[in-house]
Amino acid sequence: xxxxxxxxxxxxxxxxxxxxxxxxxxxxxxxxxxxxxxxxxxxxxxxxxxxxxxxxxxxxxxxxxxxxxxxxxxxxxxxxxxxxxxxxxxxxxxxxxxxxxxxxxxxxxxxxxxxxxxxxxxxxxxxxxxxxxxxxxxxxxxxxxxxxxxxxxxxxxxxxxxxxxxxxxxxxxxxxxxxxxxxxxxxxxxxxxxxxxxxx
Numbered sequence: 388x389x390x391x392x393x394x395x396x397x398x399x400x401x402x403x404x405x406x407x408x409x410x411x412x413x414x415x416x417x418x419x420x421x422x423x424x425x426x427x428x429x430x431x432x433x434x435x436x437x438x439x440x441x442x443x444x445x446x447x448x449x450x451x452x453x454x455x456x457x458x459x460x461x462x463x464x465x466x467x468x469x470x471x472x473x474x475x476x477x478x479x480x481x482x483x484x485x486x487x488x489x490x491x492x493x494x495x496x497x498x499x500x501x502x503x504x505x506x507x508x509x510x511x512x513x514x515x516x517x518x519x520x521x522x523x524x525x526x527x528x529x530x531x532x533x534x535x536x537x538x539x540x541x542x543x544x545x546x547x548x549x550x551x552x553x554x555x556x557x558x559x560x561x562x563x564x565x566x567x568x569x570x571x572x573x574x575x576x577x578x579x580x581x582x583x584x585x586x587x
Contacts, residue, residue, distance in 0.1 A: 388574075389574065390573065390574060390575075391504075391506060391571045391572065391573060391574060392571060392572055392573075392574040393569065393571050394569070394570045394571065394572060396494075396495055396569075396570040397494060397495075397567050397568060397569050397570065398492035398493060398494040398495040398498075398507070398567070398568045398570070399492065399493050399494055399565065399566070399567055399568075400490060400491070400492055400509075400562060400563065400564055400565060400566040400567075400568060401466055401491050401492065401493050401564070402418070402466075402483050402488070402490070402491035402564070403418065403419045403420065403421065403422050403489070403490055403491075403562065403563075403564060404416030404417055404418045404419055404483065404484055404488060404489060405417060405419065405422065405429040405431075405432040405433075405489055406432055406433040406434065406487045407431055407432060407433065408433065414485065414486070414487045414526045414527060414529070414530040415484050415485065415487075415530065416483065416484040416486075416487055416488055416489065417484075418484060420563065420564050421561055421562065421563040421564065422489070422490075422561070422562045422563075423560075423561050424461075424513055424515075424556045424559055424560060424561070424562055425556065425559050426556055426559060427457075427460070427556075428457070428460030428461060428555070428556055429460070429461070429489065432460075432489075433487075434457070434459055434460055434461070434462070434489075435457075435460060436457050436460070437456070437457055438454050438455060438456060438457050439454070439455060439456075439457040439459060440452050440453070440454060440455075441453040441454075441455045444522065457555065458516075458518040458553060458554075458555045459518065459553040459555070460489075460553075460554065460555045460556060461489040461490060461515060461553065461554040461555065461556070462486070462487055462488050462489050462490075462521055462551060462552075462553060462554075463488070463489060463490040463491075463492060463498075463507075463515070463517075463551050463552050463553075463554055464483055464486060464488050464490070464491050464492075464498075464521075464550070464551030465491070465492060465493070465495065465498035465499065465549070465551060466491050466492065466493040467493065467496075467498070468498055468499060468549035468550075468551065469481045469483060469491065469549075471549055472542070472545045472546050472549055475541070475544075475545035476531075476535075476538045476541055476542065476545050477538065478535055478538055481531070482534070485527060485530040485531050485534060486527040486530070486550075487526065487527065487530075488551070490515075490562065492507075492568060495570060498551065498552070499520055499521075499548055499549055499550060499551055499552060500520065500548070501517050501552060501570070501572075502517070502572050502573055503517055503518060503519050504516060504517065504573050505517040505570060505571060505572045505573065506557065506570070506571040507554070507568040507569070507570060507571075508558075508568060508569050508571065509560060509561075509562055509566045509567070509568050509569075510566055510567065511560035511561045511562070511563075511566075512558055512560045513556070513558055513559065513560025513561065513562055514556070514557040514558035514560075515554045515555070515556060515557065515568075516554055516555050516556075516557045517552045517553075517554050518552065518553045518554055518555060519552065519553060520548075520550065520551075520552055521550045521551050521552055521553045522550060523542060523543040523544075523546040523547060523550045524543070525543070527539075527542055527546075528540065528542040528543055
């Protein structure tokens with residue numbers, strides 16, 4: 388029996404880009420019409436690679452700087468959630484390039500809370516595996532502040548639960564603007580002990 392269930396939920400790819408340097412002040416993705424995704428992610432991008440140095444997000448598991456598997460190759464965000472963030476910040480729009488985004492999709496509800504290990508598959512055969520929610524951090528806030536003085540400071544609060552997900556490439560392929568991605572989810576119930584585990 389398949390462990391992943393294909394759903395009727397789909398999303399359109401409406402924006403593509405990649406951070407090609409380590410300038411965290413600007414944190415600007417370079418826009419693209421298509422990305423050729425390999426098992427290491429986007430070639431030459433800051434977050435590419437089969438492994439990465441661990442960061443503060445996993446400091447409960449590893450000392451910062453420990454070499455670990457790279458499950459943060461891609462940053463995928465929702466167009467609808469970006470619109471909600473922009474409204475909260477009283478901006479006309481939030482440029483996904485300022486968030487260091489790789490992919491912006493439109494059409495999946497509550498995108499940031501997709502089940503971990505979900506797959507997004509494209510027409511080329513490319514398959515992206517959702518790792519987990521991407522928590523808001525200071526770097527996009529600083530980048531937004533550069534472009535919109537007085538607005539970037541509120542980013543972390545405005546983007547809570549709306550920052551999208553990190554993902555990694557399970558099957559190589561080309562991702563292009565206008566592609567339709569199909570959602571596949573793990574065919575299992577939510578863990579019954581989640582709340583007890585969070586309370587520690």
